[in-house]
Amino acid sequence: MQKVFQKSALLTDTPFHYCPGCTHGISHRITAEALEELGGKQGIIGVAPVGCAVFAYNYFNCDIQQAAHGRAPAVASGIKRVCPDKIVFAYQGDGDLASIGMAETVHAAARGENITIIFINNAIYGMTGGQMAPTTLIGQKSTTSQGGRTAALQGNPIRICEMLATLDGASYIARVSLHDLKSVVAAKKAVKKAFDYQVAGKGFSLVEILSTCPTNWGMTPENSMEYVKNEMTKVYPLGVFKEV
Amino acid sequence: MSERILMKGNEAVAEAAVRGGCRYFFGYPITPQNEIPEYMSKRLPEVGGAFIQAESEVSAINMVYGAAGAGGRAMTSSSSPGISLKQEGISYIAGAELPCVIVNMVRSGPGLGGILPSQGDYFQSVKGGGHGDYRMLVYGPASIQEAVDITYKAFEKAEKYRIPVMILGDGVLGQMMEPVVLPEMTDIASIPVKEWATDGTKSGKDRRIINSLYIEADVLEGMNNKFAALYERMKAETACETYLADDAEIILTAFGITARIAKSAVDILRESGVKAGLIRPITLYPFPSDIYAQYAAKKTVKQFITLELNLGQMVEDVRLAVNGAKPVDFYGRSGGNIMSPEETVQQVLKKIK
């Protein structure tokens, strides 16, 4: 029998714990496939965040360190100093990367750390039960912005790619989405490119993936995809923001 | 080869770390420890290592986590407010069983406090500091030579137990100069390979995970019990110096730089006919409780007097060790003030029962 499809060797057989319709799963898959396409000659060390993806160390089939909340870029920087020839990547949510870990993110980019960050922007704190994230849209409801986020009360959402693209140390910065097949294919290409940049020693690369959280958005998986496509991309336009 | 040279405490500690195999240093400026990162920024590239001036102490300790997890001999240093910021990271390092060395050249607090010396971080060093049930191997060196010797061996100890090792100095130790003999450079190739390190050389079922998350209560309790057993084994590292204590009636006790003052006070007291002696813990955790208990049980010993550059922290451990057998008194200075030997003698004479 001819095998036409199989799961990436960079994913373990452990079933994902993610909720139905959550795009953490697709993000894992494209990350694993992109890593696999690098050819597996170089060793890989991942860094798992605090957030729904904390168990990433059970899923990615490579060496992994679990980092404190927001500190993945610092942990990855430490790893890269010891293992400069290995692929080092961090996988982080928006609370992790854009709130508590903002300093680590910005400074890893400014230093031009030769690491790759897969940044999952689902506009909410998933793991802790749906609180407002720095990326929550104006008008979006969360358990700590129950009437919907307002600029006057909670401030404005942060656009990470646009911000990091201003830094000289950043080599490849792109925002992608997973709301349909075409965007998934494009997302994987971007992730692969980010890793290629690391292999080439070009410095800091980051791919922001617009993601769903049906559970805390209180939407069906299908409506969540629509929300990403129609609402999130308005605030977070897709594209490449830096490419050196 | 074993030439005596005059060195500033901070620089001597940094060089001792390099000679002890340290190749990765992550720091952030804070007085009075700045000479350590400054020295490392120049020295580590010379020996094939790496230095990062991190964006904060929080970041620095997490870089240590990453580097130590990847198998490198990694270190950070700071002073009190910076160490407070590192506490979450230290707890993660302890929980993930990673070896590293942390130097704290203590300044006076609380808050921004002052840059003058203090021993006010005793509690946060020996009682946990960060969250959860963990301990570190904590040393309180009293001279630059002792700080050098301890730092040199610190990585070996950290790796033996897979724990963070803390060297608790203070502004005096960091800033003063003393003659030291530096140890030989460790041959990096002789350091045993760490089979558990995430260095990207293994994959599939052989891959390694550095983690401190245990979601099931029984599993986490199992880890905590494992740590408790480890800390029990670590008691083998307990180190302590006694000075004229054998026939002493009044036992002064102090650690670090304060013990140097206490020693001078013992000499003055002896000259004036008071049978004084000194117990100086070299490891603050594990605490040399047995030594205190032994002396407390001696008929000749009438009283203990603890001296510290704080408002009374180690004295609690002394009281636990003495366990009511003899009175334990305390004299301390804070805010960056340091007691003189004469002042110490006067205070001791006042407190003698």
Ligand SMILES: Cc1ncc(C[n+]2csc(CCOP(=O)(O)OP(=O)(O)O)c2C)c(N)n1
């Ligand atoms: C220091 C610290 N503060 C808070 C938490 C609690 N916490 C766990 S996950 C999380 C938010 C994660 O949200 P995000 O990064 O957006 O990831 P998601 O779960 O949405 O994938 C928080 C605040 C923690 N573990 N540590």
Ligand code: SF4
């Ligand atoms: S809570 Fe949200 S982000 Fe977390 S797994 Fe569920 S859907 Fe995904």
